[in-house]
Amino acid sequence: MDDKPSPGLDLRHGFVHKIKKQLVKRDQSDKDFETEKMEIAKKQLAGMRKPTVRRPTQVTYCPPARRERSISASSSPVSTTPPDSSSSGDSDVLTAAGREPATCLTNGTTSVKKPPTEEMTTQRFPPASDKQVNMAGSVPQQMSTSANLRSSDQGSRLPAAESVDISNYDIGGFGEEAQWYIRKALQDPTSLGKQDLCQVFNVLMWRAMEEPEYARTGAQLCHAIIQVEVEKEQYDCVPTRVFQSHLRLKLLEQEMEAETLHEQSVSAWVGFVRFLCLCYHVIRVRDSPLMTMVDSVFNCLSLLALPGPLKNEMQVDCLYNLLVQMGPSLDQTVPDKMEDLFALLRDRFLSFKTPPLARHRLLQLIELRSGGWQMEPGIQDYYSRSGKELRG
Numbered sequence: 001m002d003d004k005p006s007p008g009l010d011l012r013h014g015f016v017h018k019i020k021k022q023l024v025k026r027d028q029s030d031k032d033f034e035t036e037k038m039e040i041a042k043k044q045l046a047g048m049r050k051p052t053v054r055r056p057t058q059v060t061y062c063p064p065a066r067r068e069r070s071i072s073a074s075s076s077p078v079s080t081t082p083p084d085s086s087s088s089g090d091s092d093v094l095t096a097a098g099r100e101p102a103t104c105l106t107n108g109t110t111s112v113k114k115p116p117t118e119e120m121t122t123q124r125f126p127p128a129s130d131k132q133v134n135m136a137g138s139v140p141q142q143m144s145t146s147a148n149l150r151s152s153d154q155g156s157r158l159p160a161a162e163s164v165d166i167s168n169y170d171i172g173g174f175g176e177e178a179q180w181y182i183r184k185a186l187q188d189p190t191s192l193g194k195q196d197l198c199q200v201f202n203v204l205m206w207r208a209m210e211e212p213e214y215a216r217t218g219a220q221l222c223h224a225i226i227q228v229e230v231e232k233e234q235y236d237c238v239p240t241r242v243f244q245s246h247l248r249l250k251l252l253e254q255e256m257e258a259e260t261l262h263e264q265s266v267s268a269w270v271g272f273v274r275f276l277c278l279c280y281h282v283i284r285v286r287d288s289p290l291m292t293m294v295d296s297v298f299n300c301l302s303l304l305a306l307p308g309p310l311k312n313e314m315q316v317d318c319l320y321n322l323l324v325q326m327g328p329s330l331d332q333t334v335p336d337k338m339e340d341l342f343a344l345l346r347d348r349f350l351s352f353k354t355p356p357l358a359r360h361r362l363l364q365l366i367e368l369r370s371g372g373w374q375m376e377p378g379i380q381d382y383y384s385r386s387g388k389e390l391r392g
Helices: 014-046 064-075 118-122 146-150 176-187 194-210 212-232 242-256 258-264 266-282 291-304 313-333 335-350 356-370 377-391
Strands: none
Touching: 176 194, 176 212, 194 212, 194 242, 194 266, 212 242, 212 266, 242 258, 242 266, 242 291, 258 266, 266 291, 266 313, 291 313, 291 335, 313 335, 313 356, 335 356, 356 377
């Protein structure tokens, strides 16, 4: 039987055409590489250098409004020097309450912290993580003044914002050095370096976590600093808004560690939730709330409505007080999320595992919202009397 001849390679097949294209592409790339190599060698031999482009010196245009603000900024009597470094104290760190570490809190003594000296201006200290927060005492942090010294000349050219009356804010609970940085941030946040400005917010947040009563004060200070920051950067092509950006990122980072924070200290967790919610409630940027914080607010409120936290009186009171303060505004801005939250509160109220005091508070919230966030005096007195009886 004769063998049939081999049909050979079908040159019309797409696979063959693909191989041809790959071979042509490889040859072309080799040629380009060799050509580029030869050109580089020729330039090196000829001693060719890339010519430097020099821009002509010219005066940039400055709007009249910015000129007036620059003049007023340069004539404003704002101190650019930190507090006297001769104050008593051996530590060069900034604390949230201006006190020694937790061992000194029991003695009730306070000490004044020295600001950074000129020898330290050449060093940069990265911000500490949340794990370094001492929930029972002070929160030591290093605030460098190198960026402040570098930007002292630039600060006089920035447009001046509206003056802030510092006496309207209670900053007496912070250390002397912290108060100086807070005053600088209230007057001109752009005069502080990025790291120092971020540390100002860290101090405000950690102080609220130490003592929840400072949550409202911290939120009001954040609102004032953001207002000045927006005013200062209104002429910038790309506003940085360092303080506002760090506020959102730091709160989001702390929210992600909610479980760990709750295990470490319930008081610190309650202080953080109050501070986060009041920041959303108080801060306004061009008469608008920070809508990027809405999800974080409802996540924290939902965590307070879990069966475990409802057994703790401090967390129940925190949930009640926050919804009484923020309920009307949240109903107007995000009614769908409020419906979901109160559906969860109704389920917790109907559950027999919920303690009597928590059920009393939840019923009061449900009735308050159903009445348009208003309650008649007689019903309010009833809830007050029954609440005292449950508390014993």
